[in-house]
Amino acid sequence: MDDHDRLECLREESRAAWWKKIGSSAEMAGLRHEMDKELKQPGEHPDPSLGITRRTFLHKSLLTAGVAAGAATYGWFPLINTLDLAYGAEAFRFAWVSDSHLYPKTVNTRFVDKVTRAFKDVQAMSPPADFLIYGGDLAQLGDPVELDLGADLLKEVKIRKVFIPGEHDWYLDMGAKWTKLFGPSNWTFDHKGVRFVGLDTVSRGPDYWTAKKMTPKERMGHMATLDGSVAGAWAGVGRDQLEWLNRTLAPWPRNKPVVIFTHNPLYEYYPPWNFWVRDWREVHEVVKPFTNVTNVHGHTHQVLYNEVGKMRSIGMLATSWTWPYAPEGVPALTKCKVRVDPGDPFDGVGWSRLTVTAAERVENEYVMWRKDIIAEAPWDSGCADNINQVLSPRIADREWPYYGAYK
Amino acid sequence: MKSTRYALAGLGVFLGLLLVVTGGTDRALAHKEKHTPEQLKAFEDVFMEQVKIGDLLFHGDGATEKRLNVTLSKTGMACAMCHPFGSDNHPYEFPKFQEQMNKFATLRDMINWCIEKPNEGVKIDPDSDAMKALETYIYWSNKGSKLDPGRH
Ligand SMILES: [Fe+2]
Ligand SMILES: [Fe+2]
Numbered sequence: 018m019d020d021h022d023r024l025e026c027l028r029e030e031s032r033a034a035w036w037k038k039i040g041s042s043a044e045m046a047g048l049r050h051e052m053d054k055e056l057k058q059p060g061e062h063p064d065p066s067l068g069i070t071r072r073t074f075l076h077k078s079l080l081t082a083g084v085a086a087g088a089a090t091y092g093w094f095p096l097i098n099t100l101d102l103a104y105g106a107e108a109f110r111f112a113w114v115s116d117s118h119l120y121p122k123t124v125n126t127r128f129v130d131k132v133t134r135a136f137k138d139v140q141a142m143s144p145p146a147d148f149l150i151y152g153g154d155l156a157q158l159g160d161p162v163e164l165d166l167g168a169d170l171l172k173e174v175k176i177r178k179v180f181i182p183g184e185h186d187w188y189l190d191m192g193a194k195w196t197k198l199f200g201p202s203n204w205t206f207d208h209k210g211v212r213f214v215g216l217d218t219v220s221r222g223p224d225y226w227t228a229k230k231m232t233p234k235e236r237m238g239h240m241a242t243l244d245g246s247v248a249g250a251w252a253g254v255g256r257d258q259l260e261w262l263n264r265t266l267a268p269w270p271r272n273k274p275v276v277i278f279t280h281n282p283l284y285e286y287y288p289p290w291n292f293w294v295r296d297w298r299e300v301h302e303v304v305k306p307f308t309n310v311t312n313v314h315g316h317t318h319q320v321l322y323n324e325v326g327k328m329r330s331i332g333m334l335a336t337s338w339t340w341p342y343a344p345e346g347v348p349a350l351t352k353c354k355v356r357v358d359p360g361d362p363f364d365g366v367g368w369s370r371l372t373v374t375a376a377e378r379v380e381n382e383y384v385m386w387r388k389d390i391i392a393e394a395p396w397d398s399g400c401a402d403n404i405n406q407v408l409s410p411r412i413a414d415r416e417w418p419y420y421g422a423y424k
Numbered sequence: 425m426k427s428t429r430y431a432l433a434g435l436g437v438f439l440g441l442l443l444v445v446t447g448g449t450d451r452a453l454a455h456k457e458k459h460t461p462e463q464l465k466a467f468e469d470v471f472m473e474q475v476k477i478g479d480l481l482f483h484g485d486g487a488t489e490k491r492l493n494v495t496l497s498k499t500g501m502a503c504a505m506c507h508p509f510g511s512d513n514h515p516y517e518f519p520k521f522q523e524q525m526n527k528f529a530t531l532r533d534m535i536n537w538c539i540e541k542p543n544e545g546v547k548i549d550p551d552s553d554a555m556k557a558l559e560t561y562i563y564w565s566n567k568g569s570k571l572d573p574g575r576h
Binding site for chain 1: 472475476479483499500501504505506507508509510511512514516517524538541542564565566567568569570572575576
């Protein structure tokens with residue numbers, strides 16, 4: 018065993034340790050396992066065409082670590098930068114940009130610069146993307162000035178554009194301005210053999226403002242506080258939209274690809290920060306018959322990958338700022354992003370390029386404006402870096418009736 | 425050994441009596457009695473008061489900033505927007521060599537760096553009430569974490 022091997026061994030050990038620590042709380046792992054069993058009947062497996070490969074950073078030790086965490090049960094492994102799946106479709110590309118959290122230009126120009134860079138990148142794609150999906154949180158405080166600024170910056174992109182809202186766009190005027198600018202908050206369309214669905218996961222929050230006589234600004238302020246619990250479990254699809262989704266998918270062939278865009282992840286990652294959709298189980302019930310479902314989501318501002326049942330979820334980067342990984346519940350299938358430089362506003366943020374190749378494969382590529390996006394060594398990883406960290410929820414959160422109601 | 429201890433204890437009693445006798449208002453508050461639950465509660469209250477002020481500052485509360493005469497951010501961003509629940513602060517790793525500053529740094533140095541750089545605010549006095557409150561909130565929110573000074 019030479020020095021190199023020894024170092025590898027050390028890394029291996031610490032990797033195993035941090036996967037164990039961050040992989041999931043026992044409760045979360047149990048819940049996910051249960052869902053997975055329920056959604057995949059005996060003998061049923063995700064479409065073999067969903068074989069996922071990593072184009073970059075593939076390393077055997079990472080695969081073993083994944084198995085050690087007990088999550089990768091199918092013998093196929095998560096993408097990091099690249100997702101390959103095969104189906105009979107014509108080649109095309111699309112782009113995702115989200116979470117630019119614009120303030121008025123006079124307050125913050127950095128966020129303007131960053132989303133503008135992303136839009137310019139998208140417009141410069143060659144061959145061009147067929148469409149851009151803007152995945153929500155265009156504005157920071159739902160201010161019409163912010164939303165107008167966003168709509169103006171979006172003019173940089175000349176290709177087809179579709180939009181779903183984020184909570185920051187919505188809770189000042191309950192979506193009035195956003196809807197005026199961008200139309201209905203949920204929709205569907207078919208494109209070259211794929212059924213695309215845009216879901217609204219933000220507008221159905223519980224009324225936390227009337228009883229407390231909040232002004233619209235106060236209502237928005239609570240919604241904009243990630244680690245506050247006043248707004249409760251606000252992310253949801255709702256009965257009406259679930260029924261709509263069911264009707265929308267009913268005529269679609271079971272083995273044909275479905276891509277669902279949501280602002281929030283369609284699984285339970287970390288409810289105390291609303292990294293979830295409260296009726297995510299019902300969504301999985303609706304898509305259960307389909308073997309090729311991809312959920313692309315924003316809101317979490319970080320590299321994420323998860324599989325529940327036959328649906329895979331990919332978390333997108335924000336253009337504004339990145340969030341730390343939650344203290345628990347990071348899916349074991351996620352390879353964490355690197356620790357970024359807080360001194361560089363352009364670090365840790367970006368957008369995503371998704372390609373369906375002529376070889377009938379879809380690739381997801383994070384564009385982060387830096388060389389390495391995924392961490393190899395624990396000391397460079399946004400997850401492993403937190404191995405000694407124990408967090409306390411805020412005092413205010415312990416007093417509000419919603420606290421503890423997340424589970 | 426034993427006699428030294430007795431001598432020291434004797435000296436302590438003497439000094440204590442001297443203080444009581446002289447009755448100086450700024451005398452040291454050495455305690456001789458077992459702690460009562462009320463005392464412990466009072467100590468905790470002092471601490472939690474600082475946690476609450478620090479929480480408000482950390483979450484960008486304008487009124488508290490004004491009261492303490494500090495400007496922690498000019499970008500609209502508050503500390504908690506990148507550090508929900510005080511995560512990714514790693515107070516238990518300080519002091520350490522901090523790459524961004526290219527120097528050996530304390531937690532207070534780091535707090536000031538964040539105020540000045542990402543937040544584009546105005547650096548605060550390292551011994552100020554605002555700094556103590558921020559530090560208190562950051563430590564409290566990371567309570568139970570493993571002390572690991574110097575870790576990168
Ligand atoms: Fe966001
Ligand atoms: Fe969001």
